[in-house]
Amino acid sequence: MMEEQVGPVTVSIARRAIPGREADYEDWISRVTAEVCHWPGYQGVSVLRPVAATDYAYVTIYRFSTWEQCHAFEKSEERGRLLRELDGMVESEGEIKKVTGLEFWFDLPEVPAQARPSxxxxxxxxxxxxxxxxxxxxxxxxxxxxxxxxxxxxxxxxxxxxxxxxxxxxxxxxxxxxxxxxxx
Structure with a gap:
């Protein structure tokens, strides 16, 4: 049984666009942003373009008020349709991290995920x-x-x-x- 998540949820997704498909991917991000902004609990999205600090990947960071609202969007038919459009546009599945509250900034690879600061x-x-x-x-x-x-x-x-x-x-x-x- 999944532990109940309390508080806001931040999701970051890192994806590398296939060379030559960067403009298509940016257009896709714009369409996803236009879709998600209407969902209950949506708190905003930020997109970081490929630079050395992002390991040359696009990083999309979006936030929802609760885990349930985030989950509803992630399981939606609309999001599924948009994800299918990524075929041939990105190199592989995105690297996804999902955290609640301030945990987003306290993620160390060498520290187990269940170990969180107070x-x-x-x-x-x-x-x-x-x-x-x-x-x-x-x-x-x-x-x-x-x-x-x-x-x-x-x-x-x-x-x-x-x-x-x-x-x-x-x-x-x-x-x-x-x-x-x-x-x-």
Missing amino acids: PHKMALVVTLVAYGVVMGLTFTIGPQISGLPVWLRALIMVTAQVTLMTYVFMPQATRLLRPWLFGR
Whole structure:
């Protein structure tokens, strides 16, 4: 019997587009995003384009309010139809990770999946790292984008913050603080 999941769910899927099919894959991502945004519990989607930090894969990260709402979308006929369209567009099945709450940023390959830090430790680390990243971005790119519309500045700052936290700072902080985070 599956343990009941409580709280928001974050799913990340890493896929490599077949060379020459990148535009088709990006169009496919746009169609999936247009479909999922109407589902109950949907909280947003972020797409990271292929770079060294993503191991040259597209990474799609989507969030739902509850596990049940996420599961309903994942088992839907609409999603099944969209997944069938991936044939010949991506190299292989996507690498999928699904976590609840803050666990997304505390995933170490060498730590068993069932070993999770306490929520207050995760919240403290995320707060400190987010503060550092926001302050760093404010002083480095803030002045260069100050003339842009506020919605565009916010989009740039949030995208930079999430990318840096996900691929640079949270993995480093999690490894550095591993004894404290995962200790007994």
